[in-house]
Amino acid sequence: MGTVTLGVSIAVPEPYGGLLQESRAGFGDTAAYGIPTHITLLPPTEAEAAARPYVEAHLAQVAAAARPFEVRLSGTATFRPVSPVVYVQVVEGAAACARLQEQVRAEGGPLARELAFPYHPHVTVAHGISEEAMDRAQAELRDFEAAWQAAGFALYEQGPDGVWRLLRQFAFPAGEEWAAGAGACGAPLPTVPRQGAGAGAPSAADGATSASFAPLA
Numbered sequence: 001m002g003t004v005t006l007g008v009s010i011a012v013p014e015p016y017g018g019l020l021q022e023s024r025a026g027f028g029d030t031a032a033y034g035i036p037t038h039i040t041l042l043p044p045t046e047a048e049a050a051a052r053p054y055v056e057a058h059l060a061q062v063a064a065a066a067r068p069f070e071v072r073l074s075g076t077a078t079f080r081p082v083s084p085v086v087y088v089q090v091v092e093g094a095a096a097c098a099r100l101q102e103q104v105r106a107e108g109g110p111l112a113r114e115l116a117f118p119y120h121p122h123v124t125v126a127h128g129i130s131e132e133a134m135d136r137a138q139a140e141l142r143d144f145e146a147a148w149q150a151a152g153f154a155l156y157e158q159g160p161d162g163v164w165r166l167l168r169q170f171a172f173p174a175g176e177e178w179a180a181g182a183g184a185c186g187a188p189l190p191t192v193p194r195q196g197a198g199a200g201a202p203s204a205a206d207g208a209t210s211a212s213f214a215p216l217a
Contacts, residue, residue, distance in 0.1 A: 002048075002049055003046050003047060003048055003049060004046070004047055004048075004049045004052070004157050004158075005044050005045065005046055005047075005157065005158040006042070006044075006045050006046075006047050006055065006111070006155060006156065006157055006158075006167075007040065007042055007043060007044055007045065007155075007156045007157075007158065007164060008040075008041040008042035008059065008101075008104050008111070008153055008154070008155055008156070009036070009038035009039060009040050009041055009042075009153060009154060009156065010038060010039045010041065010071070010097065010100075010150050010152075010153045010154075011036050011037065011038045011154060012037040012038060012039070012073075012123060012146070012148075013148050016037070016073070016146040016148075017036065017037035017038075018037070020037045020088070020123065020125060020141075020144075021033065021035075021036075021037050023125065023137075023140075023141065024037075024124075024125050024126060024137075027125070027126050027129060027133045027134075027136060027137045028129045028130070028133045029126055029127055029128070029129050029133075031127065031162070033163075034161070034162050034163035034164060035164055036156070036164060036166070037123065038123070039071070039090060039097055039121050039122070039123055040101075040121070041097065041100050041101040041104050041153055042101065042104050042105060042111055043115070043116075044158060045111060045113055047110065047111070051110055052167075054110045055110045055111060055155070056155065056168055058104075058106075058109050058110050058111065059104065059111075059153075059155055059168075059170050060170055062100065062103045062104055062106075062170070063152060063153065063170035063171060063172055064172075064173060065103070066096075066100060066172045066173075067172055067173065067174065068149050068150060068151040068172050068174060069093050069096040069149070069150055070092055070093055070147065070148075070149055070150075071090065071092060071093035071097075071147065071148055071149070071150045072090075072091050072092035072093065072145075072146070072147040073088045073089065073090060073091065073123060073144065073145065073146045073147070074088075074089055074091045074144070074145050075088070075089050075091075075141075075142055075143070075144065076088055076089065076125065076137070076138045076139075076141050076142050076144070077089050077122075077138075078134065078138055079120075080134070082117075083117070084127060084128050084129075084134065085124055085126070085127050085128075086124070086125050086126040086127075086134045086137045086138045087122035087123055087124045087125055088122065088123040088125055088141060088144055088146075089122060090121040090122055090123065092147070093121075093150060094121045096150070097121040098119055098121065100153065101119055101121075102119075125137050125141055126138075150172075151171060151172055151174075152169055152170050152171040152172050153169075153170055154166055154167075154168065154169045154170065155167045155168045155169075155170070
């Protein structure tokens with residue numbers, strides 16, 4: 001059956017996910033529409049296609065041991081010059097994301113692997129584009145704010161066309177409504193967070209999305 005490329009992430013809910021995806025495309029990142037806006041838990045990982053049932057069983061166990069938690073995004077930062085990435089910062093929920101990704105990659109499990117860089121939860125808004133465009137992304141989204149309750153995570157597969165497609169969602173206990181239709185990550189909190197300069201409309205924000213499924217980029 002060959003191998004497949006898998007990734008695991010917490011998706012950023014609407015309206016934030018779509019706004020950041022449009023923004024990322026506007027900055028000139030051509031990969032934007034093939035990458036759902038997200039916080040990476042497992043970067044692109046090769047696996048045997050026949051192992052997918054074991055992967056899903058493992059992820060179901062990880063989700064069953066977790067609980068919903070609050071996530072808040074605020075402002076931008078960059079991994080440059082080490083990696084050509086500008087991202088929105090995860091300022092609340094980072095510790096919970098770190099625990100989850102360790103469990104996803106647990107030694108002896110079907111997704112066990114080492115990381116190229118230390119894990120740093122984030123939402124990529126520009127990757128591998130010109131320095132000028134990355135500077136613009138970092139500046140225009142510097143006041144971006146979003147908050148929601150993460151109630152699960154999702155498994156994706158990258159197709160031959162480079163597009164990441166949802167395979168299955170895994171809800172945390174007490175978060176079953178998430179899998180029933182709240183999107184691939186949960187629901188926004190009742191209070192609508194402010195959006196900063198350049199993030200009000202796609203044409204103004206011009207280009208940002210989430211932690212793309214690149215080497216923790």
